[in-house]
Amino acid sequence: MEEITIYKFQLETIIEALRLTKNIYVNDKDGGETCYDRQVKQAALFAENALNNDKDKKVDYMGNK
Numbered sequence: 001m002e003e004i005t006i007y008k009f010q011l012e013t014i015i016e017a018l019r020l021t022k023n024i025y026v027n028d029k030d031g032g033e034t035c036y037d038r039q040v041k042q043a044a045l046f047a048e049n050a051l052n053n054d055k056d057k058k059v060d061y062m063g064n065k
Contacts, residue, residue, distance in 0.1 A: 011051050018044040038062060 018040060026037045038061055045059045 008051070011047060015044065015047045015051065018047060 022040050022044065026040055027033065028037075042059055042061055046055075049055055049057045049059065
């Protein structure tokens with residue numbers, strides 16, 4: 001897998017955009033989770049792990065956040 005480097009502020013901006021997207025679009029209330037919901041949650045977990053220097057940590061597609 002190819003590794004790239006980005007600035008911390010860029011990663012923080014990505015995390016904020018995913019947080020806003022989750023707040024607007026992700027359906028957590030009625031249990032009717034969509035593929036889009038899972039993708040946003042997974043992306044947010046990947047980004048948070050990267051920010052915490054834990055980029056190799058496994059992230060479940062179903063997400064728990």
